[in-house]
Amino acid sequence: MRSRTSGLGLLLISPAMLLLAIFFFTPALLTGVFSFTNMSSSTGISGGAYVVTPNLLKALSARGMQPATIEALEEASYSVDADGLAAARAADVDPAFLDEIEARYAGRAYATDSDFLAALKDLPSRPRRIRDLKLAMEPFTKSVLNVRFATEELARTAIAERVAGISDDEMATLLSESYTGWVWTTENFGKLFAGHETWRIIANTIFYVATTLTLFNVTLGLFLAVTTFYLPKKLGAIFTVIWLLPRITPVVLYAIMWKWFTWDDGFVAVLAGELGLPSFNYMKGSVTSAWTIVIMVNGFIGASFGMILFSGALRSIPIQQLWASEVDGATRWQQVRYIILPQLRWPILFVTSYQTLSLLTSYQEIWLTTNGGPGSTTTVWALESFRTALFNYSGSLQYGLGAAMALLLVAVGLMLSIIYLRLFRFGELVTQPKIEF
Amino acid sequence: MTRNFSIWPVVLILLLISAPIVIMYSYLALGTVTTTEPGDLLPSKLALDNWRFLFDTSTAAGNIWIATLNTFVFAASIMVIVLTVSATGGYAMSRLNLPFRRFVLSGIMVMHAFPSVTLIIGVFLVLQFTGLYDTMIGVILVKASLMLPFGIWIMKGFYDAVPWEIEMAGVQDGASRFTVWRRLILPQVRAGLVALGLFAFLDGWGEYVLPRILAPTNDFRVLSIVLELVGNPDRTNYDFDLFKTVGVFYTLPVLVIFVFFQHRLMDIFGGGTKG
Numbered sequence: 001m002r003s004r005t006s007g008l009g010l011l012l013i014s015p016a017m018l019l020l021a022i023f024f025f026t027p028a029l030l031t032g033v034f035s036f037t038n039m040s041s042s043t044g045i046s047g048g049a050y051v052v053t054p055n056l057l058k059a060l061s062a063r064g065m066q067p068a069t070i071e072a073l074e075e076a077s078y079s080v081d082a083d084g085l086a087a088a089r090a091a092d093v094d095p096a097f098l099d100e101i102e103a104r105y106a107g108r109a110y111a112t113d114s115d116f117l118a119a120l121k122d123l124p125s126r127p128r129r130i131r132d133l134k135l136a137m138e139p140f141t142k143s144v145l146n147v148r149f150a151t152e153e154l155a156r157t158a159i160a161e162r163v164a165g166i167s168d169d170e171m172a173t174l175l176s177e178s179y180t181g182w183v184w185t186t187e188n189f190g191k192l193f194a195g196h197e198t199w200r201i202i203a204n205t206i207f208y209v210a211t212t213l214t215l216f217n218v219t220l221g222l223f224l225a226v227t228t229f230y231l232p233k234k235l236g237a238i239f240t241v242i243w244l245l246p247r248i249t250p251v252v253l254y255a256i257m258w259k260w261f262t263w264d265d266g267f268v269a270v271l272a273g274e275l276g277l278p279s280f281n282y283m284k285g286s287v288t289s290a291w292t293i294v295i296m297v298n299g300f301i302g303a304s305f306g307m308i309l310f311s312g313a314l315r316s317i318p319i320q321q322l323w324a325s326e327v328d329g330a331t332r333w334q335q336v337r338y339i340i341l342p343q344l345r346w347p348i349l350f351v352t353s354y355q356t357l358s359l360l361t362s363y364q365e366i367w368l369t370t371n372g373g374p375g376s377t378t379t380v381w382a383l384e385s386f387r388t389a390l391f392n393y394s395g396s397l398q399y400g401l402g403a404a405m406a407l408l409l410v411a412v413g414l415m416l417s418i419i420y421l422r423l424f425r426f427g428e429l430v431t432q433p434k435i436e437f
Numbered sequence: 438m439t440r441n442f443s444i445w446p447v448v449l450i451l452l453l454i455s456a457p458i459v460i461m462y463s464y465l466a467l468g469t470v471t472t473t474e475p476g477d478l479l480p481s482k483l484a485l486d487n488w489r490f491l492f493d494t495s496t497a498a499g500n501i502w503i504a505t506l507n508t509f510v511f512a513a514s515i516m517v518i519v520l521t522v523s524a525t526g527g528y529a530m531s532r533l534n535l536p537f538r539r540f541v542l543s544g545i546m547v548m549h550a551f552p553s554v555t556l557i558i559g560v561f562l563v564l565q566f567t568g569l570y571d572t573m574i575g576v577i578l579v580k581a582s583l584m585l586p587f588g589i590w591i592m593k594g595f596y597d598a599v600p601w602e603i604e605m606a607g608v609q610d611g612a613s614r615f616t617v618w619r620r621l622i623l624p625q626v627r628a629g630l631v632a633l634g635l636f637a638f639l640d641g642w643g644e645y646v647l648p649r650i651l652a653p654t655n656d657f658r659v660l661s662i663v664l665e666l667v668g669n670p671d672r673t674n675y676d677f678d679l680f681k682t683v684g685v686f687y688t689l690p691v692l693v694i695f696v697f698f699q700h701r702l703m704d705i706f707g708g709g710t711k712g
Contacts, residue, residue, distance in 0.1 A: 008614050009533030013541075016526030016585055019518075022567075023582035024548055027559025034562060045565050220454070227447050235448065242455050245462060248695050250643035252661045253684040256668040257461045260677065267460060270478050300458060308703060354550070361552035364646055382555065389558045390650050402558050409555045417550035421543070 035404035039182035048181020050155035079109035087139035188404035216299025221306015255368035468681035512641030518581035527592025548586035595629030
């Protein structure tokens with residue numbers, strides 16, 4: 001029987017759908033779309049203008065643009081109009097002189113420097129010094145250089161006016177090169193695959209995920225769960241709480257505590273100094289120690305995830321099995337090896353897969369501790385993408401390139417989450433509702 | 438069970454691997470009431486003046502009470518949004534017939550498993566286009582929305598566990614489905630609402646990256662931003678004891694909530710999305 005759609009259901013679900021559409025679905029889509037642009041903080045986000053700069057002309061000339069075109073673009077001309085007069089007034093040119101210019105030459109245009117200069121020298125109240133005269137000329141300059149044209153049409157007309165008979169090719173090059181806004185491009189992916197840093201960051205990421213996962217999230221999580229299970233209840237609870245602390249502490253406090261723990265006159269360095277061991281900033285001093293700290297910082301949070309899950313699974317093992325094994329004279333190790341571990345197979349698989357995904361995309365802790373250093377030795381993919389697009393000290397943020405990096409993560413994340421859902425048969429949870437009218 | 442093993446070696450190993458946490462947190466607590474000379478391991482003298490930031494606004498922490506109020510408003514707004522939207526959405530997903538229900542539900546599950554931090558660049562662009570960039574409303578909406586798949590999923594689980602006879606009885610007596618949900622079902626899932634509300638509040642309370650990146654110059658400063666400022670060694674009036682004290686002040690509410698609601702929270706931490 002097909003039941004009809006519940007109007008109330010649509011009403012109740014709509015706020016959730018709306019928020020998810022705006023802040024989940026659209027960002028995912030935009031990450032995909034803008035990874036094919038060269039959007040950055042210098043191109044701006046909402047589009048740009050057309051500006052021909054002297055530097056651009058130099059570059060174009062080196063690339064073989066006609067010298068005649070370049071010269072025509074570089075050349076300035078002068079015209080006496082309202083704008084120019086207003087600019088001159090603002091620039092403190094002698095008002096009497098300006099009045100004369102307005103009276104005699106209003107509306108005229110001059111193609112070259114010398115023409116305009118000659119015209120001005122005819123005026124009685126002109127400045128005596130030639131330098132002042134040149135300064136007075138400046139506000140009347142008409143040039144395409146360094147002028148922002150809001151639309152392509154405006155830029156096209158202005159360029160065509162200056163360079164009579166410019167070829168279509170050259171016009172197209174000029175327009176595309178002078179555009180300051182973002183444009184569609186596939187260069188981001190090319191850059192990613194060509195850069196030698198890319199492979200190093202990928203290797204870093206794999207090393208980081210694999211090591212943290214095996215050492216802390218799974219092994220230490222298991223160890224904590226099993227030991228607290230066997231310890232007297234109160235003692236076990238103390239260790240459980242200790243290991244939950246990193247998880248519930250706000251991330252800034254947690255990260256800076258690690259910084260204090262490992263920096264020059266922090267605890268580890270001072271202790272090592274007193275014991276006669278090498279004492280330095282362990283977080284940034286050497287690659288090995290930096291990696292150790294990064295893995296520990298994340299692992300200490302991750303271990304509690306495994307601990308909670310494995311503890312729950314442990315308690316659901318029928319206690320009679322353990323009693324029976326003790327009657328047969330099994331040691332604790334044999335109990336763990338032959339009874340507990342086989343029954344924890346699914347939780348272990350779950351923790352492994354779930355935490356792979358979350359480690360793969362975590363960057364907060366690394367960002368706040370080593371920030372990928374020393375050099376870029378502890379930089380992982382998620383951190384690099386975040387820093388490229390949203391946060392670095394130079395301030396030039398490359399949204400497009402960062403989005404391309406994030407897109408790869410989004411793709412991997414999406415693929416893995418779908419695989420996990422299949423793996424753990426979550427399909428059973430989406431069965432039809434029981435009650436429907 | 439019999440004690441066919443001695444527990445001391447195990448406790449010793451546990452203590453050894455827990456040492457970094459124990460040391461860091463003990464020093465954190467000690468640092469709030471003592472001062473330690475640089476280069477020394479042990480604190481040298483008692484000093485309660487680390488707490489002066491509570492009433493003295495001239496320290497690096499600024500006016501701590503405004504930041505605390507801001508953080509509270511921030512976390513509470515997130516909690517309210519997550520709770521209302523998840524409570525309604527979860528019910529619709531659990532009990533009501535919707536078009537593409539299976540598809541939507543799988544979508545929500547994928548989003549739940551999906552690491553939302555990778556979306557931050559896309560979120561940044563969305564906020565830029567909608568004009569919500571650098572506003573706290575934007576950050577609150579983003580943070581709450583990113584928690585929604587988790588919240589809807591948890592609430593659906595709680596609704597699924599409510600016996601459908603309760604609902605049936607209500608409908609038989611002539612109540613509308615909305616009244617049944619409001620008067621009969623919601624009280625049944627109170628445990629879920631409390632757990633989810635606490636979780637959302639704590640998550641909002643500790644949030645750092647989103648306000649830092651999506652509202653960098655906003656005057657609405659939350660405690661995590663203040664703490665990061667105080668803990669930055671490049672500052673001229675850098676004071677690490679002050680950092681520790683502000684840090685403890687910041688974490689105390691979390692610890693209190695955690696101590697009182699540990700059992701309710703434990704179930705939900707397993708499904709959390711952190712590290």
